Amino acid sequence: MKLNIAVLPGDGIGPEVTAQAIKVLKAIAMEFNHVFTFEKALVGACAMDKTGIPLPEETISICDKADAILFGAIGDPKYDNDPLATVRPEQGLLGLRKTFDLYTNIRPVIAYDDLLNKSSLKTKQIKGSNILIYRELASGIYFGDKHFSNNEASDICKYKRSDIERITHLAFKAAQGRKHKLTLVDKANVLASSRLWRTVVNEISKEYPDVTLDCMYVDNAAMELIINPRQFDVILTENMFGDILSEEASVIVGSIGLLASASIGDKHAMFEPIHGAYTKAKNKGIANPIASILSAAMLLDHFGLYDEAALIREGVDKSLKLHITTPDLNTKYDNISTTKVGDFIEDFINNPD
Amino acid sequence: MKLNIAVLPGDGIGPEVTAQAIKVLKAIAMEFNHVFTFEKALVGACAMDKTGIPLPEETISICDKADAILFGAIGDPKYDNDPLATVRPEQGLLGLRKTFDLYTNIRPVIAYDDLLNKSSLKTKQIKGSNILIYRELASGIYFGDKHFSNNEASDICKYKRSDIERITHLAFKAAQGRKHKLTLVDKANVLASSRLWRTVVNEISKEYPDVTLDCMYVDNAAMELIINPRQFDVILTENMFGDILSEEASVIVGSIGLLASASIGDKHAMFEPIHGAYTKAKNKGIANPIASILSAAMLLDHFGLYDEAALIREGVDKSLKLHITTPDLNTKYDNISTTKVGDFIEDFINNPD
Ligand SMILES: [Mg+2]
Numbered sequence: 001m002k003l004n005i006a007v008l009p010g011d012g013i014g015p016e017v018t019a020q021a022i023k024v025l026k027a028i029a030m031e032f033n034h035v036f037t038f039e040k041a042l043v044g045a046c047a048m049d050k051t052g053i054p055l056p057e058e059t060i061s062i063c064d065k066a067d068a069i070l071f072g073a074i075g076d077p078k079y080d081n082d083p084l085a086t087v088r089p090e091q092g093l094l095g096l097r098k099t100f101d102l103y104t105n106i107r108p109v110i111a112y113d114d115l116l117n118k119s120s121l122k123t124k125q126i127k128g129s130n131i132l133i134y135r136e137l138a139s140g141i142y143f144g145d146k147h148f149s150n151n152e153a154s155d156i157c158k159y160k161r162s163d164i165e166r167i168t169h170l171a172f173k174a175a176q177g178r179k180h181k182l183t184l185v186d187k188a189n190v191l192a193s194s195r196l197w198r199t200v201v202n203e204i205s206k207e208y209p210d211v212t213l214d215c216m217y218v219d220n221a222a223m224e225l226i227i228n229p230r231q232f233d234v235i236l237t238e239n240m241f242g243d244i245l246s247e248e249a250s251v252i253v254g255s256i257g258l259l260a261s262a263s264i265g266d267k268h269a270m271f272e273p274i275h276g277a278y279t280k281a282k283n284k285g286i287a288n289p290i291a292s293i294l295s296a297a298m299l300l301d302h303f304g305l306y307d308e309a310a311l312i313r314e315g316v317d318k319s320l321k322l323h324i325t326t327p328d329l330n331t332k333y334d335n336i337s338t339t340k341v342g343d344f345i346e347d348f349i350n351n352p353d
Numbered sequence: 354m355k356l357n358i359a360v361l362p363g364d365g366i367g368p369e370v371t372a373q374a375i376k377v378l379k380a381i382a383m384e385f386n387h388v389f390t391f392e393k394a395l396v397g398a399c400a401m402d403k404t405g406i407p408l409p410e411e412t413i414s415i416c417d418k419a420d421a422i423l424f425g426a427i428g429d430p431k432y433d434n435d436p437l438a439t440v441r442p443e444q445g446l447l448g449l450r451k452t453f454d455l456y457t458n459i460r461p462v463i464a465y466d467d468l469l470n471k472s473s474l475k476t477k478q479i480k481g482s483n484i485l486i487y488r489e490l491a492s493g494i495y496f497g498d499k500h501f502s503n504n505e506a507s508d509i510c511k512y513k514r515s516d517i518e519r520i521t522h523l524a525f526k527a528a529q530g531r532k533h534k535l536t537l538v539d540k541a542n543v544l545a546s547s548r549l550w551r552t553v554v555n556e557i558s559k560e561y562p563d564v565t566l567d568c569m570y571v572d573n574a575a576m577e578l579i580i581n582p583r584q585f586d587v588i589l590t591e592n593m594f595g596d597i598l599s600e601e602a603s604v605i606v607g608s609i610g611l612l613a614s615a616s617i618g619d620k621h622a623m624f625e626p627i628h629g630a631y632t633k634a635k636n637k638g639i640a641n642p643i644a645s646i647l648s649a650a651m652l653l654d655h656f657g658l659y660d661e662a663a664l665i666r667e668g669v670d671k672s673l674k675l676h677i678t679t680p681d682l683n684t685k686y687d688n689i690s691t692t693k694v695g696d697f698i699e700d701f702i703n704n705p706d
């Protein structure tokens with residue numbers, strides 16, 4: 001297969017982890033006789049530094065022509081100190097989601113057996129947890145009209161029926177391939193937008209009689225995720241609730257350094273680790289590249305390259321088992337760098353036995 | 354002291370737990386020579402059943418004349434099934450908060466040494482955690498204009514500078530009496546309303562140079578609460594984020610059945626357990642009354658009756674130590690009812706030695 005991949009390393013640790021994902025994708029291409037090409041572009045604080053805006057036209061054009069986008073991370077503390085600034089690095093990410101209508105964010109949350117002891121949660125609590133979070137990504141309060149003055153500020157959370165319908169079908173289909181359970185998280189006892197979510201999802205559920213639908217309020221879900229994560233299979237929720245719950249759910253995995261994600265639209269798809277720029281760790285060789293590498297695996301899945309994706313995941317599992325991991329996960333060795341983890345998984349792909 | 358207390362038992366387990374709080378307050382009045390009078394009123398689903406509306410005029414008038422409001426719980430599943438209903442039990446609670454301008458919700462989150470093993474979190478993770486959450490309660494997306502149609506729905510999150518200022522001063526003052534740290538939780542990288550929060554709180558922080566101010570995004574805070582709860586002293590946040598984080602924080606305590614809260618305005622104050630109606634447990638004698646009893650202690654604190662409040666808390670501590678607790682907490686006895694816990698703490702107040 002030929003795949004033209006736009007690479008947006010972004011800020012902070014984005015470039016160093018993305019480099020490992022590319023290394024792994026190149027090994028896959030070699031091993032399976034694919035042709036993957038990579039074209040880099042600027043986004044976020046580094047784009048602001050060079051062009052003044054977080055999502056330059058050239059970046060949009062490169063992404064538009066590509067089959068998929070591999071994204072690193074965005075944000076720099078130097079742009080955080082002024083709450084009145086109107087141009088912000090994060091607009092680069094929001095802009096990509098909006099420009100390419102990437103309306104579904106998918107985040108797997110898996111309690112790896114080799115890492116159960118890394119979690120803040122008791123092992124008996126999380127063992128066997130395997131959740132797929134479907135977060136609506138192109139609407140809601142992040143994109144509604146905003147108003148800011150020194151005396152008053154407001155944000156609008158708006159959902160159209162069609163915004164809800166399209167992601168809901170994807171989430172039900174995902175549940176059909178898993179444990180046949182879908183949990184809608186909303187705040188329907190207070191919010192009008194949540195009541196529309198509940199109405200639409202209830203209607204659509206009739207087309208998927210083999211999937212059990214559960215509805216849960218977001219405050220309750222924030223608790224249930226911790227006290228009983230195994231109850232969840234697929235979680236479906238709106239943009240902001242998904243942002244909060246997916247970062248919270250990272251505690252089940254034991255490390256945010258393992259969390260990959262896909263952002264899917266009808267014509268474009270972007271793959272990114274969820275850990276963010278983590279500027280403090282930049283260029284120290286301690287950034288965990290596994291989330292970026294697992295995002296590359298999700299990219300391959302998206303194009304039906306399931307064997308290829310599975311081989312990457314095997315490599316990741318092996319690195320965890322053998323403690324070839326960065327310091328955030330490693331209790332045995334203290335000298336395994338970002339690059340070394342990438343090299344190990346690359347080697348594994350070249351010689352899996 | 355004379356205190357006229359409006360009692361709103363509400364729905365579900367509200368009446369049975371509130372009865373224990375009243376029992377305890379009566380014991381305190383006897384022991385300390387106070388005169389506490391109690392006047393009951395309807396709110397929530399039980400008010401809808403009898404009057405058609407969740408917050409009748411008579412209830413408002415009783416609360417208005419009272420010195421304080423003791424609240425049980427609200428909500429009934431029979432009103433949950435129709436997402437299109439426009440009159441809902443929860444409006445009773447929102448109505449009380451709005452009518453009496455109860456703009457600050459205060460929730461203590463304490464990892465009790467006797468209950469560390471009850472938490473889903475590892476003991477080493479939570480031991481010593483003691484957080485006070487200040488949640489803005491009278492504005493934000495819960496009260497903004499709403500629009501609902503079958504094809505589109507929206508909610509507005511609006512904050513005025515004055516809404517933010519008044520709770521911020523209370524939160525800074527609370528931090529001065531504790532560990533001198535305040536964490537503002539917002540989503541200032543995306544929301545205009547959050548940027549106003551950050552602007553105002555930063556300005557006000559200059560009046561409290563002995564308090565360290567930290568700012569944290571809500572998605573990150575949802576994770577940090579679990580992986581490092583001891584970093585927090587006072588958390589200050591807007592309405593919806595506070596709703597989510599305070600319910601999530603209950604996992605630190607090990608049981609939502611222990612979480613009390615106060616909702617404070619300039620002229621009125623309401624005290625309530627945060628566990629909600631929990632209708633499944635209604636009239637089974639298994640509802641944990643401690644959160645309601647601790648809410649009564651917060652009521653006494655509010656009127657400067659610190660010794661009285663401390664005696665209630667001693668009684669609660671003793672009940673935990675001796676396993677005189679309802680089944681949700683009890684690993685030793687399986688027959689301790691809601692009433693029995695109330696009786697034990699009442700006895701303790703009458704004979705503390
Ligand atoms: Mg996030």
Ligand SMILES: [Mg+2]
Pocket residue numbers: 219220596597600
């Ligand atoms: Mg709540």
